[in-house]
Amino acid sequence: PTLLAHGTPAQRDRFLPAVARGEEIWCQGYSEPGAGSDLAAVRTTAVRDPGDPTGAYRVTGQKIWTSHAHEADWCFVLARTEPGSHRHRGLSFLLVPMDQPDGRIEVRPIRQLTGTSEFNEVFFDGARAHPGHLVGGEGNGWRVAMDLLAAERGVSTLAQQIGFEEELGEVVRQWARTPSAARDPLLRDRLVRQWAELRTMRWNALRTLGGSDPAAPSVAKLLWGGWHQRLGELAMAVRGAAGTVGPEEWSEQRPYRLDALQRMFLFSRADTVYGGSDEIQRTIIAERVLGLPREARGQ
Numbered sequence: 001p002t003l004l005a006h007g008t009p010a011q012r013d014r015f016l017p018a019v020a021r022g023e024e025i026w027c028q029g030y031s032e033p034g035a036g037s038d039l040a041a042v043r044t045t046a047v048r049d050p051g052d053p054t055g056a057y058r059v060t061g062q063k064i065w066t067s068h069a070h071e072a073d074w075c076f077v078l079a080r081t082e083p084g085s086h087r088h089r090g091l092s093f094l095l096v097p098m099d100q101p102d103g104r105i106e107v108r109p110i111r112q113l114t115g116t117s118e119f120n121e122v123f124f125d126g127a128r129a130h131p132g133h134l135v136g137g138e139g140n141g142w143r144v145a146m147d148l149l150a151a152e153r154g155v156s157t158l159a160q161q162i163g164f165e166e167e168l169g170e171v172v173r174q175w176a177r178t179p180s181a182a183r184d185p186l187l188r189d190r191l192v193r194q195w196a197e198l199r200t201m202r203w204n205a206l207r208t209l210g211g212s213d214p215a216a217p218s219v220a221k222l223l224w225g226g227w228h229q230r231l232g233e234l235a236m237a238v239r240g241a242a243g244t245v246g247p248e249e250w251s252e253q254r255p256y257r258l259d260a261l262q263r264m265f266l267f268s269r270a271d272t273v274y275g276g277s278d279e280i281q282r283t284i285i286a287e288r289v290l291g292l293p294r295e296a297r298g299q
Helices: 002-006 009-020 141-153 157-177 185-207 216-244 260-268 278-288
Strands: 026-029 045-048 057-063 074-080 091-097 105-109 120-129
Touching: 002 009, 002 141, 026 120, 045 074, 057 074, 057 091, 074 120, 074 141, 091 120, 091 141, 141 216, 157 185, 157 216, 157 260, 185 216, 216 260, 216 278
Parallel strands: 026 074
Antiparallel strands: 045 057, 057 120, 074 091, 105 120
């Protein structure tokens, strides 16, 4: 969606067919150790290389919580291209290849409580980005980045909901295999509520598809973040005491395996934080939709 909205014809021709065919995997270079929900605080820089005949950018800095960076071919990076700029100004949106010579990009997986490492730290040490891979023009990175997040939090959840349906189906199958859970009317009620809320999220995403409602992406993020956390909690309630038993070897140093529902429960604890915390989404709704002044927040 970002390249369709902001990319040049050459960028769309180069990247979109490979994305559609699943031939190139991307990761998102946004968050930094000092710039999480406060994304405007990014410090990663991109400067023109005077010795490069194409005028390539050299990207230097650190990103964190970069999903699937260890598998990605490309990274879209929000970097500061105007020296001395602050906050939203002076940022640019660059497409950076992950395969760089001389160790210009280092990826360090972050071991999670789930035993997996979907998230990573990424270090850029003068990584090269072609000037033709600047999206939206120099200094316009904040607008491009916000449009990307709006798509990620909003209509892009239509694809995410396929995974949610599969997870809900696994919880239902586990419920059916557990006699004590199947007889519990409260668990039956919670399952029905999860199913109904998932359908509501789907219709909400379809309703806002292609729209310009400034609150729609934030509303969608609030809906699915809380829904997925409740599904994880329901999964553990269905599993009962067995769901609290971890692997025999529970160690940071050695690999361990959890079952699918345990992993889902643990991973879902972060759903209301990553991609913009619930507090950030409520602030966006308060400011852009309700028109509340800053001093009215929390009252």
